[in-house]
Amino acid sequence: MHPAALIVDRLWHLVEQRRRSGDADVNHSSRLMARGTAKVAQKLGEEAVECVIEAALGNREATVLESADLLYHLVIVWVEAGIQPEEVWAELVRSEGVIGVAEKAANPRGLFRAAGTTKLF
Structure with a gap:
């Protein structure tokens, strides 16, 4: 495994440990997760916007x-959703050959799922 992936894996385990501890008075991860999935997702969105602006x-x-903050909050989303880093790494490997514009345009399922529709217009 690439050393950078090991950093994310260690971060995931730390956030998971904090989730289990449930000590929202002591650390940001626990406090955020105690507020629920919607708040965790909202915070990820805020961090993404800050990164985009910069x-x-x-x-x-x-x-x-801001990229580091974004990755940290993405890991919190993974922990909250029960997603292991290995699942994300496997998806990256699976889609490695399918990252071109034409391939993505041919598979807009994520956009449609998020919009709750099958039509763009």
Whole structure:
């Protein structure tokens, strides 16, 4: 496994440990998860927007910092949803050859699922 993936795996285990401890008074992960899945997802969205804004402004250092925050909150979403990092790594491997524009355009299921429709217009 790539060393970077090991960092995410260690982070996942730490967040999972904090979820099990349920000590919302002591750490951010537990406090956020205690507020429920919708709040966890909302926080991920906020972090994604902050990352996008910094990237759009060309703030490289801030984009790096916001990217780290985004990954951290993504891991919290995984823990909250019961998703193991290995599942994500396996999906990345599976889709490795299917990452081009044409391939993604031919498979818009995620967009349709999120919109609750099968039509774009």
